[in-house]
Amino acid sequence: MFSLVTGFGQDGTARVDSVDMPYLDYDGTVYYPNQILVNWSNYKYNLADVVMMEDDDGTNYRALAQAITTALLTVTDQGTYIPLVNAVLSAIPDS
Numbered sequence: 086m087f088s089l090v091t092g093f094g095q096d097g098t099a100r101v102d103s104v105d106m107p108y109l110d111y112d113g114t115v116y117y118p119n120q121i122l123v124n125w126s127n128y129k130y131n132l133a134d135v136v137m138m139e140d141d142d143g144t145n146y147r148a149l150a151q152a153i154t155t156a157l158l159t160v161t162d163q164g165t166y167i168p169l170v171n172a173v174l175s176a177i178p179d180s
Contacts, residue, residue, distance in 0.1 A: 090103075
């Protein structure tokens with residue numbers, strides 16, 4: 086499992102942080118990871134979107150990250166927080 090944390094960085098540009106969670110591996114297990122998911126000092130508005138995804142062996146994650154980054158570069162800071170989750174989900178290929 087991993088999470089994509091998106092929002093606007095301190096410089097006002099869209100930011101994507103990938104957070105790896107390799108210990109989330111078994112269905113029906115309660116985990117207490119005590120892991121930082123969002124480093125709030127990286128984000129301008131103290132707001133972020135998080136998309137959790139299951140790691141798939143057939144996925145090219147470099148291409149996925151590039152597609153998401155390209156999609157987010159078209160979103161500009163308008164002085165208020167704009168949710169980026171739709172841009173992230175739209176950039177993910179169907180297969």
